[in-house]
Amino acid sequence: AQSVSQHNHHVILSEAASLELGCNYSYGGTVNLFWYVQYPGQHLQLLLKYFSGDPLVKGIKGFEAEFIKSKFSFNLRKPSVQWSDTAEYFCAVKTYDTDKLIFGTGTRLQVFP
Amino acid sequence: NAGVTQTPKFRILKIGQSMTLQCTQDMNHNYMYWYRQDPGMGLKLIYYSVGAGITDKGEVPNGYNVSRSTTEDFPLRLELAAPSQTSVYFCASSLRTYEQFFGPGTRLTVL
Numbered sequence: 001a002q003s004v005s006q007h008n009h010h011v012i013l014s015e016a017a018s019l020e021l022g023c024n025y026s027y028g029g030t031v032n033l034f035w036y037v038q039y040p041g042q043h044l045q046l047l048l049k050y051f052s053g054d055p056l057v058k059g060i061k062g063f064e065a066e067f068i069k070s071k072f073s074f075n076l077r078k079p080s081v082q083w084s085d086t087a088e089y090f091c092a093v094k095t096y097d098t099d100k101l102i103f104g105t106g107t108r109l110q111v112f113p
Numbered sequence: 114n115a116g117v118t119q120t121p122k123f124r125i126l127k128i129g130q131s132m133t134l135q136c137t138q139d140m141n142h143n144y145m146y147w148y149r150q151d152p153g154m155g156l157k158l159i160y161y162s163v164g165a166g167i168t169d170k171g172e173v174p175n176g177y178n179v180s181r182s183t184t185e186d187f188p189l190r191l192e193l194a195a196p197s198q199t200s201v202y203f204c205a206s207s208l209r210t211y212e213q214f215f216g217p218g219t220r221l222t223v224l
Contacts, residue, residue: 009153034212036215042217043203043215043216043217043218044156044203044205044215045215046212046213046214049212090155090156099144099161099163100146100158100161100171101146101158101213103148103155103156103157104155105153105154105155106153106155
């Protein structure tokens, strides 16, 4: 069965530090890839998505992610985090043989001023 | 557009009670989904629907039922509430299988 792994469960950073959150998936075929963010007490919102084309995708609020097909990875990056980036981040994958998204278990990011 | 709306926001149930979580979307999306979110577990798909009159099970359907009589509404029914169903429930919708839009969630506690 397809799965999505987010190895960083909890990340603590100071403001202005750089961020990289890992996401790996297990599926050999074509995929659509997503990063969602959930701010405290709120619902999930889309940060960015990859369907095809340039493997480096840019999203909202200065986030970007790179799809590396050979590594089955879609890591999320931000050069300089802010306190307002404190949230939980979810990676999700949709394979072409299903109508469903498979979510990772999430990474909780805490940014301290 | 209101997007995806869910009611109620919070609910406490006693074991064995039943309830319906409501979900409505006004984006004319054909796909709708119900997830539950438990701490450290991510989101698990309960049921989904690809259009009115069509529903299918997700990863964790036991103890739940759904119906989809209209494009807009996708209610989730708990027939005999159990403590294991204490969770936050999110409804989502999408146009075909593109980006999913999420509702604000319902926090359910079963005591």
